[in-house]
Amino acid sequence: MKNIRNLAILLFITLIFSFVAGCQSSTEGEASAEENEQQPILIQGPMPIEAENFAAKLEDVEEETSGNFVFYKGKVDDYPVIVMKTGKGMENTAAATAIAIEKFNPASIINQGTSGGHDPDLHVFDIVLGERTVNIGSLKTGHREDGEGIAPKEWIPMDLMASEGSAGEDPDAENIRYFEGDKELLKAAKAVKDTHEEGKVVEGTIGSADVWNNEVDRIQWFHENFGTSVEEMEGAAGAQIAKAYDVPYLGIRTLSNNKTNGGEYNPNTAEANQEYVYEVVKEYISNRK
Amino acid sequence: MKNIRNLAILLFITLIFSFVAGCQSSTEGEASAEENEQQPILIQGPMPIEAENFAAKLEDVEEETSGNFVFYKGKVDDYPVIVMKTGKGMENTAAATAIAIEKFNPASIINQGTSGGHDPDLHVFDIVLGERTVNIGSLKTGHREDGEGIAPKEWIPMDLMASEGSAGEDPDAENIRYFEGDKELLKAAKAVKDTHEEGKVVEGTIGSADVWNNEVDRIQWFHENFGTSVEEMEGAAGAQIAKAYDVPYLGIRTLSNNKTNGGEYNPNTAEANQEYVYEVVKEYISNRK
Numbered sequence: 001m002k003n004i005r006n007l008a009i010l011l012f013i014t015l016i017f018s019f020v021a022g023c024q025s026s027t028e029g030e031a032s033a034e035e036n037e038q039q040p041i042l043i044q045g046p047m048p049i050e051a052e053n054f055a056a057k058l059e060d061v062e063e064e065t066s067g068n069f070v071f072y073k074g075k076v077d078d079y080p081v082i083v084m085k086t087g088k089g090m091e092n093t094a095a096a097t098a099i100a101i102e103k104f105n106p107a108s109i110i111n112q113g114t115s116g117g118h119d120p121d122l123h124v125f126d127i128v129l130g131e132r133t134v135n136i137g138s139l140k141t142g143h144r145e146d147g148e149g150i151a152p153k154e155w156i157p158m159d160l161m162a163s164e165g166s167a168g169e170d171p172d173a174e175n176i177r178y179f180e181g182d183k184e185l186l187k188a189a190k191a192v193k194d195t196h197e198e199g200k201v202v203e204g205t206i207g208s209a210d211v212w213n214n215e216v217d218r219i220q221w222f223h224e225n226f227g228t229s230v231e232e233m234e235g236a237a238g239a240q241i242a243k244a245y246d247v248p249y250l251g252i253r254t255l256s257n258n259k260t261n262g263g264e265y266n267p268n269t270a271e272a273n274q275e276y277v278y279e280v281v282k283e284y285i286s287n288r289k
Numbered sequence: 290m291k292n293i294r295n296l297a298i299l300l301f302i303t304l305i306f307s308f309v310a311g312c313q314s315s316t317e318g319e320a321s322a323e324e325n326e327q328q329p330i331l332i333q334g335p336m337p338i339e340a341e342n343f344a345a346k347l348e349d350v351e352e353e354t355s356g357n358f359v360f361y362k363g364k365v366d367d368y369p370v371i372v373m374k375t376g377k378g379m380e381n382t383a384a385a386t387a388i389a390i391e392k393f394n395p396a397s398i399i400n401q402g403t404s405g406g407h408d409p410d411l412h413v414f415d416i417v418l419g420e421r422t423v424n425i426g427s428l429k430t431g432h433r434e435d436g437e438g439i440a441p442k443e444w445i446p447m448d449l450m451a452s453e454g455s456a457g458e459d460p461d462a463e464n465i466r467y468f469e470g471d472k473e474l475l476k477a478a479k480a481v482k483d484t485h486e487e488g489k490v491v492e493g494t495i496g497s498a499d500v501w502n503n504e505v506d507r508i509q510w511f512h513e514n515f516g517t518s519v520e521e522m523e524g525a526a527g528a529q530i531a532k533a534y535d536v537p538y539l540g541i542r543t544l545s546n547n548k549t550n551g552g553e554y555n556p557n558t559a560e561a562n563q564e565y566v567y568e569v570v571k572e573y574i575s576n577r578k
Contacts, residue, residue, distance in 0.1 A: 047453055047454065047455065048453050066391070067387070067390075067530065067533035067534045068533045087449075087450075087453070088449045088453075088456060089427065089449035090379055090380055090383070090499075090526075091379055091380070091382075091383035091424070091449075091525075091526045091529050091530065092383070092449070092529070092530075093380075094379070094380035094381070094383040094384040094387075094526075095383040095384055095386065095387035095530045095533075096387075097384065098356070098383075098384035098385075098387050098388045099387045099388070099391055101356075102355070102388055102391055102392070103391070116457075135380070135499060137426050137498070137499050137500070138378065138499035138500070139499070139500050139501075140500070140501040140503070141500070141501065141502050141503050141504045141507060142503060142504065143503045143504075144503065144504040144505060144506065145505050146505040146506065146509075146549075147505075147506065148504070148505070148506065149504070149506050150441045150442065150504050150506050150507045150510070151504070152439045152441050153439065158499065158500070158501060160376075160377045160378035160380075160381070160499060160522070161376075164336055164337050164376070164377075165336065166336065166554075166556070167377060167501060167522075168405075168501045168503075168554070169554065209426070209499075210379075210424060210426050210427035210428070210447065210449060210498075211426070211427070211428050211429070211430070211447070212428075212429040212430065212447060212456060212457045213430050214429070214430050214431060214432045214433065215430045215431065215432075215433040215437070215438070215439050215440070216433060216434055216435045216436075216437070217433065217435065217436065217437065217438050217439050218430060218439045220435075221439070233449070233456075236380075237379075237380040237383075240380050240381070241356065241380065241381075241384045244356035244357045244384075245356045260435075265455075265457070265458065267455070
């Protein structure tokens with residue numbers, strides 16, 4: 001009888017321990033698994049043609065949606081990789097980046113797709129690695145009264161992250177805010193440059209805004225004043241949010257056209273860029289292993 | 290001895306049940322509570338002066354942060370209300386809105402704060418209810434070659450939500466995208482107009498971009514072509530994301546300056562706006578009860 005009482009006590013203690021362990025794993029298991037080496041790599045593409053080629057390369061894919069965002073969750077070389085179709089523009093990209101960080105706790109984020117050339121030395125199918133990304137839509141105009149016109153070459157940069165106060169009143173906000181590309185991602189990207197045969201791969205500055213610039217003089221103004229290699233409509237939005245959460249980030253953009261040297265729009269660049277980014281991801285994974 | 294065995298079995302079964310129940314409540318409890326009529330109302334303010342007065346009015350406040358975002362979770366008239374400090378600009382607001390929707394499943398969102406006047410009939414301390422909100426930073430320039438200059442009055446609107454394809458190539462994307470203010474929120478706001486004694490309260494169009502316009506001719510161009518009453522740097526970003534998740538949304542903005550009629554900047558408008566929005570929230574809650 002004493003043995004049986006001891007058995008019951010032992011059973012009780014065992015159950016309590018398994019109970020606590022079980023509950024912990026059901027609420028914290030995913031987080032702790034994500035926090036070690038199995039944190040996924042996130043690949044962002046704004047348009048279907050900028051995301052679906054990469055998504056098709058994933059193994060064991062599951063699809064998930066949130067709002068207008070689509071996540072393709074799968075694997076590359078047995079490592080978790082999530083391709084996201086973010087939609088176009090700064091707002092969609094910022095929201096998609098925040099949602100993805102909250103949901104998936106990614107190891108790093110690559111924002112990739114097409115862009116328009118600002119540097120006349122770059123041609124359609126060339127690729128720019130974003131050593132820096134900058135919001136070229138964040139601007140403050142000069143003070144001009146009624147009838148004094150609009151002078152876009154006098155506009156100055158506005159840094160929305162300079163302080164929590166009014167950007168209109170704060171002279172510290174009148175600077176260019178560059179977001180640095182992550183060094184580990186850059187290293188992986190540089191290591192596989194020669195896999196991209198349709199054009200060259202260079203380091204540069206990616207400018208982003210909800211704007212489609214077709215005026216060569218304005219493109220040159222950005223190239224000279226912000227040092228932009230290319231423009232697109234997403235990179236700096238994702239970079240800003242990734243930085244707020246300390247998630248490594250890199251933009252990788254191919255030129256689909258270049259107004260400064262007559263390079264005509266070619267949508268096939270989107271697929272070639274994903275082929276290259278796929279090589280970058282494999283290299284990055286092999287470095288992490 | 291048989292009794293003790295039965296006792297042990299009973300204990301075992303009881304433990305298993307409490308184990309399962311305990312685990313479920315720890316993972317699903319919060320979500321199911323949010324899905325009923327106690328969904329919180331979310332109040333967004335970009336800068337500290339645009340959020341902290343309202344936050345100070347909340348009862349039973351708990352603070353939570355995510356990235357650079359701060360959430361003050363409390364109650365108004367025994368109803369859950371969350372005040373969010375989103376930071377400035379379109380990217381922060383889009384990300385904050387997405388995060389808040391994902392975390393808190395809000396019943397509705399009010400984006401509020403200060404703005405610059407576009408309509409010369411509006412004065413500092415007047416308030417605009419955003420019947421419509423529009424991204425005035427989303428633009429496509431004309432085609433101009435090297436040396437042909439920049440012609441900002443020829444720029445056209447670009448609708449990034451028109452399709453999933455290239456906004457540069459798609460003529461359907463050359464339209465203004467207005468986001469409609471929620472009718473229930475508007476009804477509550479109209480019902481308490483006379484609580485705002487420092488100025489008038491009108492329905493209008495809120496224009497948003499990461500831009501600080503100080504050129505009166507450009508302000509007039511937006512007023513004439515986009516119908517803007519005021520400009521700020523957040524509303525349309527939140528509206529776009531709220532729409533993607535079908536969450537009711539309204540912008541409420543006071544004029545802190547008006548370049549078109551000499552209205553000088555007054556930061557005290559931020560507090561007066563929060564006082565008014567507090568009345569709107571109380572009215573909205575009383576309608577929901």
